[in-house]
Amino acid sequence: MITRTLNKVLLLTGLGLAMAPTAPAAESIRKTAPKQEDIDRALALVACKADHTAFRTLANQVGGIATSERSPAGWQPIPGKGGEYSNALGDMPGVVAEMQLPAPVLVFGHPSTRLILSRSSVVAVFDGAIIADLSKTLSLDAAGSHGAPAGMRVVQSAPETQGDGIHVMALVAQRIDADPTPITVAGCLYFTR
Template sequence: MNPRTLTSALLLAVIGLALAPATLASDPARTSVPTRTQINQALKLVNCKADRKAFRTLAFAMRDVQDSGEAKAGWQPIATEGEGDGMPPGGMMGVIAEMRLPAPVRVFGHETTRLILSRMSIVAAFDDPGVARELTGTLELEGRGAEAPPGGMRVLHSAPEEHGDGIEVIALVADRIESDPSPISVAGCLYTTR
């Protein structure tokens, strides 16, 4: 697979975030405030400062948040339009959970209070849809071209799996998401095997 095709395929996985509304459960009993340790762990993953094993450990620990509808370790379930397994229509990888931070943090130079965990990525969500275009330049991401929506990706690590026949990929990503009621930007880290 050539790098441009790989870039497009991996970005499509992140775009799957757009198919799930970013709405938390309204029941206060189902929400939890993350601890400083949980926030620090999540931010390390968002910034691609952890390995794929650390990401898989978190994703595995959160696998039942979507099905149970219960908050866990600071993460909240996100509705996925009737798809209980977190797989939105169209078969794209869905969102597992969202972490609402008690105070804004700076991620890639921009403030946010939301982190989103999917089966292949962990990203910060920004209310400003223009952040994706800016970060594509400042993070030196490979963009999709002038006519395509803002966003891009840069592979930071690519190596054969230790136990398997795939290629482990860790990449910085940014994308503009056309969500309802208004567009947002997401940026973070993709942890996957191809």
């Protein structure tokens, strides 16, 4: 289950990033730069330094971004292939919004200017193939260790306050062979199993 969730979220994020066109209708939204407090909040989510409640709060706040024509907390809708907004990146399900940072910030020791929010993760986007360095920096598990897939490290797991599931937060990283150049995504996966 964890492998399938991780692969789906990261693969769709990366592939969609490479394929998504920029729509002219986004210009009014894209001109709104995120505030520093919004950037800090998003970076805490990327680094698994915020909890499930913070992730759900952001997800609810950004949920209607495709139809609201506004940029809540610095997040922007991502256009689909037809130029219209959808809760998908390049018409691929799972990716909801992006935050374009006004200047590069160091995320896990590497510069990034773009964050992506999906239905179950917040990741930073890096140009190039830096997966080996990120895996080392984040102390990600090798394939098969502790039952986790490669490129993932569980940071926290706790029982739901209501229900019988377990909330899991995991650091993840994956290299995406995108066209024309490869990218790497890394961040925090928030899910309940």
